[in-house]
Amino acid sequence: MSVRKILVPLAGRPEDDEVLATALSVAADFEAQLVGLFARPDPSEALPYLGDGVSGQVIEDLMQAAREGADQASGRVRAALEKAAAAKGIPVAAKGAEPQLPSARFLDVTGRRDEVVAAHSRLSDLIVFGEGTTGSAGGSALEAAMMSAGRPVLIAPKKSWSPVGGTVAIGWDESAEAARAVTAAIPFLERAKSVTILCIGGKELDPGPGSTLADYLALHGVIADVHLVDAQTRAHGEVLLEQAEKSKTDLLVMGGYSHSRLREFIIGGATQHIRSHATIPVLMAH
Template identity: 35%
Template sequence: MAIRKLLLPLTGTAAGEAALSTALITARMWNAHVTALHVRVDSRDVAPLAGEGLSGAMIEEMMSATEKESSDRAHAVRAMFDRFVAEHDVPVAEPRHSVGHATASFAAVTGREEDLVAQQARLADLTIVPHPEAGEDVSSSDALHAVLFDSGRPVLIAPHTTPEKIATRICVAWNGTAESAAAVLGALPWMQRAEAVRVISAEEYQRRGPAAPDLAEYLALHGVTVELATFRPIDRDVGAGLLKAAYDFGADLLAMGAYSHSRLRQLILGGVTRHVLEHAKLPVMMNR
């Protein structure tokens, strides 16, 4: 399946430009359209605080401050988008007019980010999410988890810095789960175009399900020749071993399933998904 529509939720500018660059590289690979989506906070969400003992004047002041902050952020994100597309000579057009070349458009809506991003992502071939801000707990990345859990579509986490290229050398992290199978399906069009594909697996990572050789046989039916490799945890950390294996291969895309264990368990105990989200320095495509 060709990639034709990319969704790029932008909530701030710190990691936004690297995500825009990642989206542009992807759009030019596939002659796709990028919809940059900014969700403004609704100041009316402050109103429920009325039951918390705050006076009407205090709530009105909080709503006014929220509205100003939301407006300032929206203007900053839009200015970044306008500057970026001008500097990189990206045509701005509506999606229906975007055929045969990379284009972009900007949309701003008001509401709950996690709800609106997940809804919009359901009709996007891929959602590209900026890397969590420096120092931010990855568990609080609402847009990322909304797409993973509520869209049914793949998500690409952009690295902190703009990659030189994407998906010429692909690593697929395989553990036999439904989540990793979904990741394979999402990455299949990319693997069919890649120069090299390596499937990496580990005894400590494997769950009940098909093994890596079974995946290689399946991919061969789709015209994808892969090499198989195993990795070992580093200091008992499976995620660290997985990333090292991807770096050793020189991968410029890692495809993997997300949250094979429950998200709550991963938030409390850590896990492979969390480690990769926090530490990956390459584009990572995840499915759940």
């Protein structure tokens, strides 16, 4: 297993700088190519919402303003990518140039952001997201990458992070989602200095599942400690993040949306809590 292509959806906001710094750190460690993706809105898609009484000139003015706004945002993304790559000593590849690793590349694609991100995630090894405008990391684009495209995502915290994965904690609940996150994280786990398996539940905790995972990781040359944590009445997401921070972890690995997205949205869940409160990098898969 290897990480060779890292996709980073960007919007031309100040927060892009921190996300890029974290993602470029991963790209440098794995000698991968980072692709900075700007999803350019198609102004014609807004036409059905303007109503019948809007004149052609007004429509053209609105579309021109939208195009200019997208051009400016695209320019900010390209400039931020080039600046961050230069600071890391990573070359920015020109379009059509011979592949070079590690490297960075800029991509400007017109379309709905979720659809563009999902389409370009399918042939990416890792998709990195920062905090969204709603306060939940990645917004709906993260769900598109993780659930529609079936790819692992890395949530970058508000501050830049380097290295990512020196000390790893795994949130383990035996779910299919957690298992996919573990297998996606193998490149990180094989390089980690220490790995801790966190089994969070009630008082009657069974060490068996954690030991089974530890046995699997040992086949990959990864030695992991198993920690059983009684969550008592607290939310599992809160306890998981607290335990990971307490052990000075710089990567948390966990399954995403073991329950339905609707259930998590209405009554909360570990995924929603982590997306809104992560202060360390989190690798998540569904």
